[in-house]
Amino acid sequence: MHDTQNEGPEERLEDLARACSKTSYGCGLTVVSTDRPDAPAFAREVARTAAATGAGFALFFFSQSLVRAKDLSAAISRYAPALPHAGCSTAGEITAAGLEEGQMLAILFPAESFTIASAMIPNLSGSGMESIAAQVGALRRSLAAHTGRLSSGNAFALCLIDGLSFAEESVASAIHWGLDDIPLVGGSAGDDLRFQATTLISDGVVATDCAVVILMATDVPFHVFKTENFVPTNEKLVVTASDPNRRVVHEFNATSASEEFAHAVGVMPDALTPMSFASHPVVVRVGGEYYCRSIQKLNTDGSLSFFCAIDDGIVLSIAEPTDMVESTRSALEDVGEKVGGIDVILGFDCVLRRLDARNRQVLRDISDLYRTNNLIGFGTYGEQYRTMHLNQTLTGIAFGHRQAAE
Known part of the structure; x- marks a missing residue:
C-alpha cells in the first residue's frame, strides 16, 4: 500500500x-x-x-x-x-x-x-x-x-x-x-x-x-x-389546476394530479417514485411535434412538480417508451x-x-x-x-x- x-x-x-x-x-x-x-x-x-x-x-x-x-x-x-x-x-x-x-x-x-x-x-x-x-x-x-x-x-x-x-x-x-x-x-x-x-x-x-x-x-x-425514445398514446391528461410559477400541477382532469396520473399509468398513487415518472413520460404537442414535459417529483399534498413549464389548459398525453x-x-x-x-x-x-x-x-x-x-x-x-x-x-x-x- x-x-x-x-x-x-x-x-x-x-x-x-x-x-x-x-x-x-x-x-x-x-x-x-x-x-x-x-x-x-x-x-x-x-x-x-x-x-x-x-x-x-x-x-x-x-x-x-x-x-x-x-x-x-x-x-x-x-x-x-x-x-x-x-x-x-x-x-x-x-x-x-x-x-x-x-x-x-x-x-x-x-x-x-x-x-x-x-x-x-x-x-x-x-x-x-x-x-x-x-x-x-x-x-x-x-x-x-x-x-x-x-x-x-x-x-x-x-x-x-x-x-x-x-x-x-x-x-x-x-x-x-x-x-x-x-x-x-x-x-x-x-x-x-x-x-x-x-x-x-x-x-x-x-x-x-x-x-x-x-x-x-x-x-x-x-x-x-x-x-x-417515446411515442404518444391516446391517454390524455388536461391540466385543470396549476401553479405555473412553481411548475406545480394540482389537478389533472379536475382530479388530484397524482391520483389521475397514477390511474393513467396503472400504479397506486403512494407508489409513485422518480422511476415511475421516468418510465411513464408525458408529452405535449407543439407545431406538429411532441415534446416531453417530465414530472420531477410527487409532493406531500398530492400535487406534481414538473421539470418544464406548465399551465392550466395544457393537454398532455401519456407517452409509451x-x-x-x-x-x-x-x-x-x-x-x-x-x-x-x-x-x-x-x-x-x-x-x-x-x-x-x-x-x-x-x-x-x-x-x-x-x-x-x-x-x-x-x-x-x-x-x-x-x-x-x-x-x-x-x-x-x-x-x-x-x-x-x-
Whole structure:
C-alpha cells in the first residue's frame, strides 16, 4: 500500500493527479476526469494538460456530492488562472468510460481549432428577455470581431443553466433570439436528484439563478442533434389546476394530479417514485411535434412538480417508451453519417433517461453505447435544443475528424 502519511502537500497533489483519467480525441479535445474528492489535485492536472495541449477553454461538470463548487472554482483560479472556463453541477456524469456518478471532469478545447467567448447571465429571476438577448448579441458580435462572420456552418452555442430556476423556456428563447441563426444546445444543471440547489461556475464566479452562454467558432465538422425514445398514446391528461410559477400541477382532469396520473399509468398513487415518472413520460404537442414535459417529483399534498413549464389548459398525453438502446444507436449512426464519422460528442442527457435505463435494466447497454461513440457530458435536469427547453431527451453536438490542412 502506498504510504501518504509522510508526504508533503506537493507530493500529495502529484499522487492524486495520477488518479485522473485522460482521454484525447482527433479534433483536439481532451477530457480529464476523476472520482477523487480533491479539487486542487484535479485542477493542477487540468492546468498541466491544458498547457500541454494548447487548450484555450475548459468546460467543467461536477457532482456536488464529490466537490463543492466554490472549492473547485478556487482551485482552478489557483492552478490555471489564465484558463477561461465555465461549468455546472450535475445529476450524473458521462466520462470516456461511460455513464458514471460522483465524478468531476474537464473538457479542454484547443485554441488552435476553437475560438470561444463566454458570459454568465446573472439574476435570471430578475432579467427580462430583451436584456438576455442583448447580452448574447453582444457576445456574438465580440466573437465575430475576432473570427469574421458567424453562421450555422462555422459556429454553435452552448447553454448551461440553473436547473431549479424555473426559467429555462424563456432563457432559451431569449438566447436564440440573440444568436440569430447560430444553433443552440445545452443542459440544465443538476444536484444529484436532491432538488435543493444547483451551481454554475464561470471564470472564478460561483452562482445560482444564472446561465452561462458559450459561443464557439470552429473549423471542425459538427452537427447539433437530439433524440428521445417515446411515442404518444391516446391517454390524455388536461391540466385543470396549476401553479405555473412553481411548475406545480394540482389537478389533472379536475382530479388530484397524482391520483389521475397514477390511474393513467396503472400504479397506486403512494407508489409513485422518480422511476415511475421516468418510465411513464408525458408529452405535449407543439407545431406538429411532441415534446416531453417530465414530472420531477410527487409532493406531500398530492400535487406534481414538473421539470418544464406548465399551465392550466395544457393537454398532455401519456407517452409509451420505445427501445432506448436501439433508438439511441440509430440516432448516433445518423449523426455519424452527417459528420463523416464521429470523433467525439458533447452530450446533455436527461437524468430521467438514466433512471429509465436503470429501471429497464439497459443502463450498461446505454453506457457502452456512449463509450463506443465517444460521448461525454453530464446528466441534466432539462435540455436545450435550438429554441426549445426539453425533458427526457439526449441533446448534443457531434464533432467529426478535423480536416487535414492542404
